[in-house]
Amino acid sequence: MSDVFDSIVDMAGEVDESPLRRDHLDPCPLRQVEIWLEDAVGAALPAPNAMILGTVDAEGQPSARTVLLKAIRDGGFLFFTNFQSRKGREIEGNSAVSLLLPWLPLYRQVSIAGIAQKVSPEESQSYFSSRPLASRAGAWASRQSETVGSREELDLAFGKAEQNFDLNELPPHWGGYLVIPQRIEFWQGRSKRLHDRILFDRSGDEWAISRLSP
Numbered sequence: 001m002s003d004v005f006d007s008i009v010d011m012a013g014e015v016d017e018s019p020l021r022r023d024h025l026d027p028c029p030l031r032q033v034e035i036w037l038e039d040a041v042g043a044a045l046p047a048p049n050a051m052i053l054g055t056v057d058a059e060g061q062p063s064a065r066t067v068l069l070k071a072i073r074d075g076g077f078l079f080f081t082n083f084q085s086r087k088g089r090e091i092e093g094n095s096a097v098s099l100l101l102p103w104l105p106l107y108r109q110v111s112i113a114g115i116a117q118k119v120s121p122e123e124s125q126s127y128f129s130s131r132p133l134a135s136r137a138g139a140w141a142s143r144q145s146e147t148v149g150s151r152e153e154l155d156l157a158f159g160k161a162e163q164n165f166d167l168n169e170l171p172p173h174w175g176g177y178l179v180i181p182q183r184i185e186f187w188q189g190r191s192k193r194l195h196d197r198i199l200f201d202r203s204g205d206e207w208a209i210s211r212l213s214p
């Protein structure tokens with residue numbers, strides 16, 4: 001067996017002590033996520049808006065994949081995808097989802113639990129139109145999450161989509177989901193494994209704030 005695990009340096013040894021207290025955080029946790037995202041962009045982290053989306057199927061089996069956070073607005077977190085993909089089908093059956101933003105070099109993560117709602121076709125169209133032509137053709141060509149016979153088959157479908165579809169038009173199976181959060185937890189690594197965890201839990205229009213044990 002490889003000794004790769006022996007050569008991994010534990011991040012806990014390199015913690016830059018920056019305590020996280022409630023009064024350090026914006027009273028609006030969505031704004032606070034934006035502030036941490038700005039920090040991640042400022043630190044030049046790769047793919048700072050990449051987040052892990054968790055969904056659950058009809059048998060209760062969870063699955064996870066990366067999607068890109070495209071906006072924080074109207075009280076939610078926006079991403080775009082294929083509605084007929086595995087995640088899309090699972091969300092249609094159970095709109096409860098999780099999001100995890102891992103900013104590992106900053107020794108930070110934000111985890112979110114919420115409900116995913118489709119955005120309007122107008123909003124999806126507006127974002128779709130801003131994408132490069134190749135991405136639009138890809139959205140038309142890909143039957144995301146389905147088995148495909150070969151790479152050649154995929155390339156062929158892409159070529160056909162480029163010719164046969166109006167690439168300005170929004171595919172009916174493609175668009176945005178806005179995740180309305182119920183819980184947002186901010187995690188900041190500290191020394192001695194006594195990490196800081198501050199939880200915002202929605203209660204009506206208010207957020208109840210508490211500290212969790214690491």
Ligand SMILES: Cc1cc2nc3c(=O)[nH]c(=O)nc-3n(C[C@H](O)[C@H](O)[C@H](O)COP(=O)(O)O)c2cc1C
Pocket residue numbers: 047050063064065066067068069079080081082085086087088144145
């Ligand atoms: C960095 C990165 C960003 C991604 N962004 C998206 C995205 O915004 N939307 C999307 O549908 N898939 C995105 N993907 C691909 C998904 O992780 C996933 O493979 C795909 O959506 C199919 O997932 P599903 O079969 O679970 O539905 C991204 C993957 C990576 C690695």
